[in-house]
Amino acid sequence: MLTIFGTVALDTTRTPFHTVERTLGGTATFASISASNSTPTSLIGIVGHDFPESYLQLLKDRLDIRGLTISQTEKTFHYDSSFGYDLAKRTTNKTELNVIANYQFTVPEEYIDSEFVYLANNDPVQNMNILKLFSSPKLVICDTMDFWIINKRDDVMKLINKVDGIMLNESEAKLLFKETSTLKCARLLVSNGPSFAVINKGENGSLLFHNNEFYPLPAFPTEIIKDPTGAGDSFGGAFMGYLSQQEKWDSMTLKNAMIYGNIMGSFTIEDYGIQRLVSVKAEDIKKRHQKYKEIFTF
Ligand code: AMP
Numbered sequence: 001m002l003t004i005f006g007t008v009a010l011d012t013t014r015t016p017f018h019t020v021e022r023t024l025g026g027t028a029t030f031a032s033i034s035a036s037n038s039t040p041t042s043l044i045g046i047v048g049h050d051f052p053e054s055y056l057q058l059l060k061d062r063l064d065i066r067g068l069t070i071s072q073t074e075k076t077f078h079y080d081s082s083f084g085y086d087l088a089k090r091t092t093n094k095t096e097l098n099v100i101a102n103y104q105f106t107v108p109e110e111y112i113d114s115e116f117v118y119l120a121n122n123d124p125v126q127n128m129n130i131l132k133l134f135s136s137p138k139l140v141i142c143d144t145m146d147f148w149i150i151n152k153r154d155d156v157m158k159l160i161n162k163v164d165g166i167m168l169n170e171s172e173a174k175l176l177f178k179e180t181s182t183l184k185c186a187r188l189l190v191s192n193g194p195s196f197a198v199i200n201k202g203e204n205g206s207l208l209f210h211n212n213e214f215y216p217l218p219a220f221p222t223e224i225i226k227d228p229t230g231a232g233d234s235f236g237g238a239f240m241g242y243l244s245q246q247e248k249w250d251s252m253t254l255k256n257a258m259i260y261g262n263i264m265g266s267f268t269i270e271d272y273g274i275q276r277l278v279s280v281k282a283e284d285i286k287k288r289h290q291k292y293k294e295i296f297t298f
Pocket of ligand 1: 123
């Protein structure tokens with residue numbers, strides 16, 4: 001069983017072409033919808049009294065949401081960000097933690113023996129606390145971002161030490177170690193505990209570091225880019241979803257998982273919020289997988 005913990009958010013996203021206000025987002029939302037294409041996925045998170053019923057239904061249709069709490073007193077986590085013409089660069093306008101600020105998460109009885117746990121980007125202290133509540137997960141992967149690196153760096157480092165794999169985007173990895181080389185960052189991440197690190201580089205693909213080897217993989221080429229929000233989480237969810245279906249996690253398996261990560265990330269950026277991700281069919285994934293192999297086999 002795969003359980004994903006992270007934020008379930010209302011996102012306001014501004015691009016030079018369009019603004020979407022309070023649309024469904026959050027790291028656990030993107031990651032778990034993406035993962036659910038390869039395996040049944042359970043979600044742990046919290047939303048507030050302002051969370052629309054239609055979003056709740058959308059999650060319910062795709063996921064096991066027995067781990068989703070609805071607060072009657074506080075508002076949903078809200079993230080407001082902008083992109084310029086270079087959609088690779090995001091500016092955070094506002095992070096309103098609201099309901100997630102002081103919430104003590106619990107793991108529902110039915111999820112405790114989850115073999116696979118994905119700790120999507122969230123407060124690293126909450127991530128560490130919730131991890132202790134699972135009985136004996138076989139594989140744990142976490143993600144983090146600049147907000148937590150800036151505000152709780154020591155806790156981010158402690159969390160990284162407790163997981164089997166870490167995913168980060170390039171600028172965040174560089175911020176974490178005050179380093180300019182992505183390769184060095186990947187090595188530093190692994191020297192801190194996990195057996196592998198994946199660094200995402202947007203349209204420049206992603207880098208895996210495992211067993212002292214670097215494996216750079218290209219992104220799936222798509223000309224449609226509307227909103228990159230959630231691409232990293234969609235990558236992470238698909239990566240974890242694939243790994244949860246495998247017997248071992250050697251370099252070859254990790255590389256194959258990255259291909260699915262790249263493909264799901266490529267869908268997410270094609271529309272605002274989760275719009276494209278929720279319309280993806282098994283056949284679409286299969287087609288991009290075939291295409292990916294065709295393009296990159298020589
Ligand atoms: P990504 O574009 O993959 O890095 O993640 C985008 C998602 O992260 C958005 O849907 C936001 O709701 C969520 N998010 C933004 N800031 C934070 C934060 N500080 N902690 C957890 N989730 C966040």
